Amino acid sequence: MYFYKFRSFDTNALTALSNNELWFGKLESQNDPFEGRCRIDRSLSEELKSFAIQRITPKDPKSYNVYFQLTGVHYPDKLSNIELLERGCFQMASEMIGNLNSISRICSFSYYDSSSKNNVLIDNRMWGHYANGLRGFCLVFDQKVLQEAIFESTEKKAVGFKVRYQNEPDELRVSDIFSVNDRLELIQNKTLSGYQIVATAASTKSEHWKHEQEVRFISFSDKALIKYPHHALIKIVIGDKMPNAQVNLLKDIMQSKYPHASIEKMMMRQNSYELKQVAWN
Incomplete structure (x- = not known):
């Protein structure tokens, strides 16, 4: 070759x-205006759903500010536990992909x-x-x-x-990016490295x-x-x-x-x- x-x-x-x-x-300075774009599937794994049910407390006013920072939702009590975690994972995944794209370099x-x-x-x-x-x-x-x-x-x-x-960008699932550790904290899934995340976002073009x-x-x-x-x-x-x-x-x-x-x-x-x-x- x-x-x-x-x-x-x-x-x-x-x-x-x-x-x-x-x-x-x-990567962000390439000539394709859609560079680094991908679709994000918000659906949660059973593990993340269980975490949401057990640990997310959308009706607690003391947590409103934290949930707003994670999701942009002003009234988290209007959403279910699972919906709130979906919003949070989507927001964090989008920011993660944006950050990885901004620090990565490309040669074509x-x-x-x-x-x-x-x-x-x-x-x-x-x-x-x-x-x-x-x-x-x-x-x-x-x-x-x-x-x-x-x-x-x-x-x-x-x-x-x-x-x-x-005809359309590739898809990343939030359930592939995040998982739950022993203390039920949200963490980046170690099976999907930053390389793979950026590669998925940058591996397809129109x-x-x-x-x-x-x-x-x-x-x-x-x-x-x-x-x-x-x-x-x-x-x-x-x-x-x-x-x-x-x-x-x-x-x-x-x-x-x-x-x-x-x-x-x-x-x-x-x-x-x-x-x-x-x-x-």
Whole structure:
């Protein structure tokens, strides 16, 4: 499998290439306005229902302020014990997902393997949206080498997955996020880690994006720049509209830092809207 990283020709892209680094940006700053969205199923497990019946006291005025902070409900005595706990779990789960999304970082690629229906490398939209209309370039990585480097650099504080494209977000159940310990206190369920929660929220996107064939890495490391070994990069494909001076600079970087990697060009086919990949002369 190959990972593709489309880039515009700019200082950040050149610096990262020269230093064999990848930028992990905030999940909440990605270009999809629905990024990190998921549905939350409020229904409680039998264990949580039992906890609600035994320990929740919605009719106690002394507890109103606590319940309001947890649920936003002004008059908790109007709800049943179970309804009140459902509201509280939903509120806490929503805040937890929001907090995890805010501290997580993401680095995205497109992928290509034998099962791929199309080769993203020759997709006009990718070159238009992410490589400045053939004025940028695309880095081609060996999937296995790069993936191992990411996990090592983040001290295994990362998870990678292919994005699934569907008509609605995935669902998380509050009963999978919370449980009750021996003292009947509400706790985060240890079987569902923060990685998995964010991965569930970030693993699906609208079908409008399916042409990207995205694979993404979610990291909880505080590192924004991740190193990869030089041999992880096996090829660079340069857009045909890139000015010659910029092409020469890119070639110099590649020959100095990645002499093993091939350099190719992405060109427009005559009399069509298709692209073709050719060796650089």
